[in-house]
Amino acid sequence: MPAAPMSGRRAQAARNDELIMNAAREVFVADPTAPIAAVAERAGVGISALYRRFGSKEDMLRRLCADGLATYIRIAETALAGTDPPWDTFVTFARAVVAADTHAMTISLAGTFTPTPELMELARRCDEQVRTVIDKAHAAGVLRTDVTHTDFGLLFEQLSTVRRGSPARTAELRERYLALLLDSLRTPPQHAPLPGPPPRPGEFADRWEKGS
Structure with a gap:
């Protein structure tokens, strides 16, 4: 049965929770040393709402x-x-992971807090599910056999470091390099035109400008 609609107060609390978590992700991925007050400011809520x-x-x-x-x-x-x-299933999986950008948190937050047993259990389940996805692609003969599920953690982390200009441009570049990566992993090899334009002149040089 569909869930009962939330009361006004509960709905507002849910909206605040979403605002806070989105803000926390933006703040701490950019700077894991930022104070919790920076999250409240980004979310537009009082510090008491966080605590x-x-x-x-x-x-x-x-x-x-x-x-x-x-x-x-x-x-x-x-x-x-x-x-x-x-192969289409595997590509859909990889594209969804890159779009979700979950690995940006791994890069920024690893080692900044003490994991709980519950968090370690989630990590175990995650490892198990990803291993099954990779094993399924191997069994179908569409993924080179010398790449393992543990490789993909680092590969996805590398793609999450691609950040240029606007969010739309970042997504475009990540799609391009993901396509290049997938071409190198597919068996038998099949190359398709890469999506999106390559980096434009100045897209790397401008990051040296103060405040960019």
Whole structure:
């Protein structure tokens, strides 16, 4: 049965929670040393609203990582439940992971808090699901056999570091380099034209300008 609609107060709390988590992700991925007050400012809520939900900055970081792992698990489960051809299923999985940008949190937040047993269990489930996705592609003969599920953690982290200009341009460049990566992994090899334009003159030089 569909869930009952939330009361006005509960709906507002849910909206605040979403605002806070989106703000926390933006703030801490950019600067994991930022104070929790920076999250409140970005979210446009009072600092007391944060402390009602999280006892500390570490609690907020753990929640961020738990949400990221849960997203990664859902993406893998969706891929495993799909009925598309094996390579298309694998591509859909990889594109969804890159679009979700869960690995940006790994790069920024690893080592900044103490994981709980619950978080470690989520990580174990995530590893298991991703391993199954990779094993399925191997079994179908569409993915080179010398690449393992552990390789993909680092490959996705590398793609998450691609950031240029606007969010739209960042997404465009990530799609381009993901396509290049997938071409190198597919068996038998099949090359398709790369999506999106390559980096434009000045797209790398301008990041040396102060404030860029």
